[in-house]
Amino acid sequence: MFLFITEIIIMILAILMGLRLAGALGCGIFAIVAQLIMIFIFGLPPGSAPVTAVLIILSIGIAGGTLQATGGIDYLVYLASKVIERYPKSIIFIAPMIVFIFVFGIGTTNIALSLEPIIAKTATRAGIQPKRPLTASVLTANLALLCSPAASATAYIIATLAVTGVTMGKYLSIVMPTAIISMLALSVYCTVVGRRRKMNPSQFATDIMEDIEAQPLQTKFSPRVKLGVLVFLLGVGLILMFGIFSDLVPTFKVNGETVKLETTEIVQLFMYMSAAINLVLVKLNTRDILDSHITQSAIGALFAVLGPGWLGATIFTAPGNKKIMTEQIGGVIQQVPWLVIILVSLVTIVVISQSATASIMLPILMSMGVPPMYFIAMAQTLNVNFVIPAQPTLLFAVDLDETKQTKPTSFILPGFFAITVSVIVGFSIKALLGY
Numbered sequence: 001m002f003l004f005i006t007e008i009i010i011m012i013l014a015i016l017m018g019l020r021l022a023g024a025l026g027c028g029i030f031a032i033v034a035q036l037i038m039i040f041i042f043g044l045p046p047g048s049a050p051v052t053a054v055l056i057i058l059s060i061g062i063a064g065g066t067l068q069a070t071g072g073i074d075y076l077v078y079l080a081s082k083v084i085e086r087y088p089k090s091i092i093f094i095a096p097m098i099v100f101i102f103v104f105g106i107g108t109t110n111i112a113l114s115l116e117p118i119i120a121k122t123a124t125r126a127g128i129q130p131k132r133p134l135t136a137s138v139l140t141a142n143l144a145l146l147c148s149p150a151a152s153a154t155a156y157i158i159a160t161l162a163v164t165g166v167t168m169g170k171y172l173s174i175v176m177p178t179a180i181i182s183m184l185a186l187s188v189y190c191t192v193v194g195r196r197r198k199m200n201p202s203q204f205a206t207d208i209m210e211d212i213e214a215q216p217l218q219t220k221f222s223p224r225v226k227l228g229v230l231v232f233l234l235g236v237g238l239i240l241m242f243g244i245f246s247d248l249v250p251t252f253k254v255n256g257e258t259v260k261l262e263t264t265e266i267v268q269l270f271m272y273m274s275a276a277i278n279l280v281l282v283k284l285n286t287r288d289i290l291d292s293h294i295t296q297s298a299i300g301a302l303f304a305v306l307g308p309g310w311l312g313a314t315i316f317t318a319p320g321n322k323k324i325m326t327e328q329i330g331g332v333i334q335q336v337p338w339l340v341i342i343l344v345s346l347v348t349i350v351v352i353s354q355s356a357t358a359s360i361m362l363p364i365l366m367s368m369g370v371p372p373m374y375f376i377a378m379a380q381t382l383n384v385n386f387v388i389p390a391q392p393t394l395l396f397a398v399d400l401d402e403t404k405q406t407k408p409t410s411f412i413l414p415g416f417f418a419i420t421v422s423v424i425v426g427f428s429i430k431a432l433l434g435y
Contacts, residue, residue: 001328004321007042010034011311016362018307024183027356028303031311038314044321047313050359052264054306056155060107061298062289063232063271064150066278067106070287072229075221076102077114084118093187095119096140100183105233109141110293112393113282120400126305131406132209134397136153136183136190139411139418141393142383143179145354147172149239153354153382158308159264160362164372168243168263174376174429178420182380182422189417191413228278230428235274242266301355309359316367330368340370341378348384352391357382361389373435380422386415 018030389408
């Protein structure tokens with residue numbers, strides 16, 4: 001037990017040091033260094049690297065980066081801005097809905113960064129505290145991320161749990177309605193809770209408008225860019241279709257056995273298809289794709305999954321450690337299963353990244369015998385990443401609010417409210433579906 005605890009401490013220290021020095025990239029690199037220590041010093045046999053998840057994240061990053069380089073993301077932001085500005089009085093509900101749709105379709109919370117100035121501007125003009133729609137939108141972006149088939153965290157979870165029979169359809173049957181209900185509850189919370197301050201709609205608008213007008217939003221887009229967006233969204237739609245309706249998935253005869261195309265392979269195929277069509281439609285410098293925010297984020301997520309995932313597999317699948325997890329710790333968890341919710345939440349608070357937390361915790365939970373559908377019901381606990389204010393979307397929202405009412409701590413209470421609702425709803429849906 002002492003060696004096992006020591007190995008876990010080394011793992012945690014390596015990940016935290018990597019995150020502090022170089023973010024998600026550093027997290028992966030230092031985790032692999034810890035992997036070297038486990039193999040050469042502790043004598044643990046190397047576990048299986050999460051290669052499939054890494055390949056999925058890479059395909060998502062290239063497809064999303066290509067879309068961003070063509071101007072497709074700018075076009076989507078333009079469309080979103082029109083909807084948000086059309087219903088200013090309902091912005092606390094409209095803005096999170098728009099953010100949800102866009103994060104779900106694109107697979108990154110970064111798109112919320114482009115929408116936040118529009119949300120702050122519209123709220124200020126309508127005499128609504130920007131803090132309310134900004135808080136709801138930032139937290140909703142995280143809720144939506146775990147529903148998106150184009151998100152790295154979702155890709156890793158589905159790829160890892162595929163061996164247990166979990167399909168995208170099963171995953172989304174719980175996570176999707178949970179996120180939508182939690183989003184609506186969060187909007188109600190942000191509308192009702194908190195002291196109201198009467199605002200003059202023009203009081204704080206000047207500074208916000210100056211920033212936005214200094215970089216005017218593009219309003220003209222070529223038909224090729226629009227077609228490229230449609231192709232990307234069609235790719236996401238096809239992934240969803242094949243993930244939910246498994247009977248449509250192609251099957252093959254291999255050595256006399258019927259083999260079905262895996263969901264993880266379908267994701268890669270359609271993501272690269274959308275990237276290829278966008279490359280044909282719009283002439284690009286490939287450097288623009290690699291330099292895009294989406295591709296850069298995907299590369300960081302790739303390492304955040306590869307390093308901790310490989311290290312976790314090495315530590316928690318080692319014969320001696322596996323016995324400890326199943327017989328000792330697993331026994332406690334089976335008696336008090338809700339401890340898993342607290343455990344995942346605590347790790348998320350420290351690690352912040354959904355992908356990195358999933359890559360650390362999933363091998364642990366699987367080795368303890370936690371049922372996969374139990375984890376899916378509480379999947380939104382991967383979003384307890386608002387306690388330590390390090391998320392770009394959170395920090396940008398704080399900077400944008402010229403009323404100075406949005407603080408780094410403003411997200412904690414509504415965040416825990418949303419997570420609590422998601423856990424209650426998630427387990428309720430799990431029970432209703434009989435999983």
